Amino acid sequence: MKILNASQSEAIAEAARIIRGGGLVAFPTETVYGLGADACNPMAVARVYEVKRRPRIDPIIVHVASPEDAKLYGMFPDNFANILMTRFWPGPLTLVVPRTARIPPIVTAGLDTVAIRMPAHPAALALIRESDRALAAPSANPFGSVSPTEASHVADQLSDQIDLILDGGRCAVGVESTVLSLTGPVPRILRAGGLPAETIRDVVGELEWSADALERPEAPGQMERHYATLTPLEVLEEGDPNARPRSGERVGLLSLTDPEGCCTYSAVEVLSPTGDMREAAANLFAALHRLDHLKLDRLVAFPLPERGLGAAIMDRLRRCAVRVSGSRGPGGKR
Ligand code: AMP
């Protein structure tokens, strides 16, 4: 499978040809790597669902290169949309609004609303512009597994099922975009992500959260179990007796800062030695990929403070930790 350097214009030109021809290209964004298809080509979008083994009830985010283009695909309300786009685009904020007829139902899983964002990575913007298409792009990984933040993660997980990978280095933000619904009177967060809720609230004033997505999914795609490692992971307080390896057990630890007395673990991943949440988010998925590759008995993550990007990180860790009975996990099979 082909991997091209995303900073080269010939690579972008080839990727754009593939998109226009109905193919699939994995491309870098500032959040995670996306698996892009022409959003207005239902056959191409169908292949995205197939390659990812993504349930057809889980809508896909449409990526555009300007607020003007966004308005071709979504009907943006007068209240907060313009100010949010001006302040936070390009960037890790996805807006959910009523869709226009240009968007085929397969993109939105049949919903009357569409999720749209303008990514900040120059290669993503170049690809959208050069192909002259909006890109329907979920994360470039099999559904439910750990998201890719490096081109090698995409190659490891999707290898020969896609047409091209554009390598744009490590994703700077490292967690998916914040998904914000503008369909009601008050903006509502559907998914915590790369733009902290506090920052959005500073602009819109009042902000709602969807009901705890783990208990009562409100939007399709707020899947209970997601971002999952093959090795079972638990989120445990540092003092919890289960947070320590039992004798003969090989346990990996994911911690925000350097933990004390960590020598009993088989591997330790520190997300940010200084406790910086941005750095932690940027390192999160790569650290999970590394721990998972070691094929340890289990993984433990210490909880992070849920302020700023900590909310998005904890959301990912909690979903990673959910075990589905009868599947992988303690007592289950790999
Ligand atoms: P992903 O592309 O996997 O990062 O996830 C996109 C997520 O955005 C979905 O799983 C939904 O939670 C959310 N989303 C996308 N489209 C819509 C929509 N029309 N209405 C509500 N949520 C949406």
Ligand code: MG
């Ligand atoms: Mg995903």
